[in-house]
Amino acid sequence: MTAVITKDKKVTHNNKGNSKVISSTKVDRKDAKLALAHIMVAFIALFVGGLCGLLQVLVRSGQFKLPFGIGYYQVLTVHGVLLGLILTTYFILGFQTAAVSRTAGALSNKQRKTGWVGFWIMTIGMLAAATMVLLNEASVLYTFYAPLQAHWIYYLGLTLVVVGSWIVGLAQSLRYIQWRKENKGQTSPLLSFMVVVNNLMWFVATLGVAAEVLFQLLPWSLGFIERIDVLLTRTLFWYFGHALVYFWLLPAYMVWYAIVPKIVGGKIFSDALARLSFMLFLLFSIPVGVHHQLTEPGIDGFWKFVQVVLTFFVVIPSLLTAFSMFATFELRGRELGAKGVFGWFKNLPWNDVRFLLPFIGMVAFIPGGAGGLVNASYQMNQLIHNTIWVTGHFHLTVATTVVLTFFGTAYWLIPHLTGRKLTKKMNNLGIVSGILWSVGMVIMSGAMHIAGLFGAPRRSEYSTYGGSEQATEWISYQVAQAVGGTILFIAILFIIGIVVNLLWFAPKGEEEFPIAEVAEGAEKTPALLENFKVWGVILVALILIAYTIPLIDIVQNSPLGSKGYKFW
Template sequence: MAIKKLNLSNQIESLPIGKPEARLYMSFMYVAFISLFVGGLMGLLQVFVRSGKFTLPWGIDYYQVLTVHGVILGLVLTTYFIIGFHFSLMGKTVGISQKQRKVAWLAFWIMVIGTIMTATMILLGKASVLYTFYAPLKAHPIFYIGLALVVVGSWVAGFVNWRQVYLWKKDHPGEKTPLLAFMVTINTLLWFIASLGVAATVLIQFIPWSLGYAETINVLVSRTLFWYFGHPLVYFWLLPAYMAWYAIIPKIIGGKIFSDSLARLSFVLFLFFSIPVGFHHQLVEPGIDATWKFIQVALTFMVAIPSLMTAFSMFATFEITGRRKGFGGLFGWFKHLPWKDVRFLAPFVGMLAFIPGGAGGLINASHQMNAVIHNTIWVTGHFHLTVATTVMLTFFGISYWLIPHLTGRKLTPSINKLGIIQTIVWTIGMSIMSGAMHIQGLLGAPRRSAYSEYAGGEQVTEWIGYQLAQAIGGTILFIGIILMVYIFVKLAFFAPKGDEEFPIASEEENAEPTPKFFENWKLWIGITIALILFAYTIPFVDIIQNSPPGSVPFDWPIGNN
């Protein structure tokens, strides 16, 4: 039977972004870049302390700083930037009504109130529970309530996105959802399903426990719910970068989207295989049957497929574009990519960083190899390759055109040049710091600890050398943060007035029409839920039935990744 195709022109419709919409989108960006500076400063203090040459002043606790760094950068910066980026993509491709804009503002203020509550408790020293807030570590109830509000606010924003697509589909019957709107819908769906886990553990377990209404907390249940959320969180960070790679970078280099169908398929596969895999973060966890750990590890490796599809698509786009411009030879197309355009350079370096980052992820998810690096600073180095390099450099690349587009200004040659310097500084600093973390992790150095001298003799000397390297790399990185914040302020307030392009690529003219089944949301959601139920139902029931009564002892291994 022939596959039904959506018959629509490959040219995309680009809608104008008015000043009211731009103010909404920029509000999320302001919070994101304030978070970048604050979180980056906390990271700098961390590497200084770990070097063994610096002590925090004014009685500031290392784990307080560590919590600020993880929460502000891992949750606040990323979530605000992504939601602002989502709104801008939706506004450009399917539009946003005045009523939807009001609800979007509601989402923003709910998130801001939650963020202030959470940050206040951390700064007061009443929530030094690290990024993962593992029990039996306990924070002030306001910390958990604030986290819940941030999640609820993000849900409201997601409902706005879905409503935008729904109304667009009603006005365009039989047409395929614009690619970027389709991608935003997938990522929002992934976030909503995944964040149900962290919302459940916060609302049902942590808040009653911290308020004193419950004397005990089931630690294994709380960790399982957290990592049900924690791993897809990584893809919630990553998929906006993939949106830029698939649909925006081709326009910047003067090309077209290689395959609309392949891009949609890769996002659907990310939805399938990024959620039911949280056990690979709990491989050394007692109380989880090894069979289910194995099953979830196998599902984890499936996510390599859409990643490889993306790599193929991007380099096919690069080569086709270069050869169409007349650049011959085996690598002539590569040599003539727009290396002097920071809108391309920053995301491209992020793509390259994902090669070793992805390889490290396979090691983290492999049962035997995970035993070598589990709870070592290797894992921290891995996060800094994937999130802090691949994702952040792509976000920076997006900012170079999105911020001036929203503020009615221009990316000038001088700012572009400064952006290239910033990209180089960031790459050097991260290479030094992350590389030292990976090597020191292989030597057994623990993560999350302010104490650097666990071992004795020569090993301490080795560790100190790598810790100094981390401090050097972290210092260079902070210089990169200062440069990026300066560029953001320049683009938002002081760059010359003008019209900066919102670059969205169209598909190749001779591309095959997109199969109609990509619009079958009931199918994609149904398969996702089925995979989650298969991977979690039996082991979760087993965890609850066989958990020991009462509170878990404090010698439980609280450092799992």
Template sequence: MINSAVKLKVDRRDGKLVMAQIYVAFIALLIGGLAGLLQVLVRSGRFELPAGIGYYQILTVHGVVLGLVLTTFFIMGFMQACVSITAGTFTNKQRTIAWIGFWLMTIGTVMAAVMILLNEASVLYTFYAPLQAHFLFYLGLTLVVVGSWLGSAAIIMKYAQWRRANPGTPSPLLTFMALVNVLMWIVATLGVAATVLIQLLPWSLGLVETVNVGVSRTLFWYFGHPLVYFWLLPAYMAWYVIIPKIIGGKIFSDSLARMSFILFLLFSIPVGFHHQLLEPGIDAAWKFLQVVLTFLVVIPSLMTAFSLFATFETFGRSKGAKGLFGWFKMLPWGDARFAVPFIGMLSFIPAGAGGLINASNQMNQVVHNTIWVTGHFHLTLATAVVLTFFGITFWLVPHLTGRVLTKAINKLALIQGVLWAIGMTFMSGAMHAAGLLGAPRRSAFSEYGGAPQAAEWIPYQVAQAVGGSILFLAIILMLYIFVNLAFFAPKGEEEFPIGEMSTHAEPAPMVFENWKIWMGITVLLILFAYTIPFIDLIQNAPPGSKGYNNLW
């Protein structure tokens, strides 16, 4: 339990490490946001890219820079800050390992970005074979993954150090949550590391003629779906632990929070086939099994929703709220640290419903590979997660830079959150609608290139351009807020808000800290879900292509 009387502060040395990663994340926001604006303008049919820039070039920039770079850097920085303040300052060795990881990630990002900008890697963020990129693109992605492993290692080492010093005591909740996320990340990235190092990199270097495309796509989605939860769990960390403190309430249940994170660890990885429901080479029975496992992930999401709204209602009742929804009026709507993430929470309701449709064996066939999926993606990552990251930024950056969130910047932050919600309503809503009409994803929909657009899609493409333009304005406003909080806001002490546990909450049982059990179950589920399908993909690869199976 955190004593509210104690003013906790991230160590200055750890703060420098965290801020370095946040700087990169916001540079990525600017670059990726500009690429996104250009995309929606092109798809409107009323704009042509200048200077010979290709549509799929900016599509790759947008996906890689926002989906992989912004998220990985911000998440690593945020989790390291959480661990530093709750489990103790990193040792010099731990901090050095994390810095090495940061620089590897940065060098890898620059390598991949240069290849994309030179139009040598216009392969989208999924980089599916048989699309081929320059070998430096794959090498850069490898460095990003390896660097993230080192950043994760620092968190694991700090957790292990804390456990040795506090035997028989549950670890701090934020540290526990960060540990779950990095363990999931390490296990998941083994898949993308395997396909890049063993398949795509040798192929791009000309060492082999071809690769097993079915295996490559399966390894990507072994990683690709837990990637979604790698984005989401840091938002859950803020929702469970940070938001209660900001509103002046209590954490509803420590045990419920830990159980939900354990369930995400167990069920987020062996479910990649639900992204491949219409692909050949995978037996329908195995696809169905992974659909069932996918729906099990709904359980911790519902647990989270219950815990959050129980916290909100308990707080409201303590302030004298009456009636079924009287507590709603008691929430601090004028505080951007709460209001902006709350918009993200609300967006996760339709986002989750869309996810159930995507994962369904039957309904997925209506929306598969349509722009509906892109709209869903923008509700989950680009709204629920990103708005929560913005809400974290409003207090974390001034905390680390020794400044304060002023009333003026707080007001701008509220405007930024509302602008984002309006822009995303236009853009994501239009994507969902156009997807139901059959509009494909990953297409320019333009007379200047790509698939021709049907007449009924055109109004939705224009609505996307309107929404994307509003979102870009929100990005510019967010960058102004970030620069102000990092360099120009008044000097002062901004709180790192860590919620206290409700007096009615039961202590967390130590079984949650038994990683032999949880990692053992995780590995068994992965082996059960993937072993036979992988054997089938390797043994039954299409014949007639020289070297097709020479890597697997």
């Protein structure tokens, strides 16, 4: 069998002379519009959420007061929701739409319409929730912890965001299913497979937060329920909340596994290893949320221990990924003539923003992952629980590893979708933006980690620290956070400028959507890795083992009894 590239499609020819289109070298123009709509909302969220983040660190430094009666927790909620939920979800769904169209083929008209329906449901929900936050009716942080209560429109808005994301993910998954039917017996495109795994994980995880909102928070805020069980709401949230981290992370892994090897001129080290790591993330990302609740009474210590053990299993696919990526880098370096143990390092394309920013993200995940092990450990968690250490950890993992990879991806994806070129000037400005982001994050996140070890609280503004001697020790670290946050906002201005250029002003042309091929000699991918029925059964079993008894205990021992639910 041979393969040839036509103008925009890759075609295979078998020995009988028959041919079949197996992938497109370009994202379909109609699909590109859907992907771009998501990406544009994501970068609007970046600017507004980043501005609120700057205001936060300035307030925490003690040198700035919010004007016009704006509350600290108001901007904190805007920052958390826009960057933690909106920026990430919209960018991920936009990228995944483009990835499926590029590797599995253009969406059908019905699939594309489904995607647009999901997009508009998400956007309506986002605007509704944002309105309530701006009116100071929903300053409950992005975790929306009870007993803090938001306006019912806020909860409904976030519910619409989740439901809309399900619909967009459904459109992507239907295209993958169609490809499997059209190409029976063949291994599916790696990127499309990864998209489906991430969508499945997202759907299963968000069932927890959907149950929390629909059956507890929303009826409570409407007055249909007198009281709610706070421990139950927190448990349902963290059933979702930890898997959310992997919903952020897996698209970055998609870029690392399938796209970065092409950028460096190499090949995918192992298709089977990449699929295995994604299936392991699917299994071990959801039944682990209780490790965020180690200090809370009401959950038996045995079940906390079970979920801590499951949490540490996530190290396995992370190490598989690290091995695969650095094996790819070393093999490519040696192809270019590198000698010695680390000679390959200098042969990487450091002047290419498409590589540099994801690589910085990979490096940041080393201390970020180590901090995650601290968070999930019984004794060490006692020291840092609910301190600003945890915030620093999130800014290393999500706001550096994930977001820098997203930025590096956007710099080639946007011109590919708009029919423009990533010029050398924009490439260099992108490198500057990545360096500024990295420097700002080292300063801000580093100060957060250190202040957290001294006991600085996670969410409090400067004015609540009082005049204690301990609070005095924190002040210098709060100032450092303000310095780092200011540098980060300058980086955001660079990033927004580059995005605007790539959307409307860059010269017309064709920018590659790079997809790497699998290395020769790599082991054939076992069909088991694409058997979602088997992995789905294992996933459900793990969830039932980890959560059935704890949830029964919480409900049976609830102080509400029958008094909680009184519907009018």
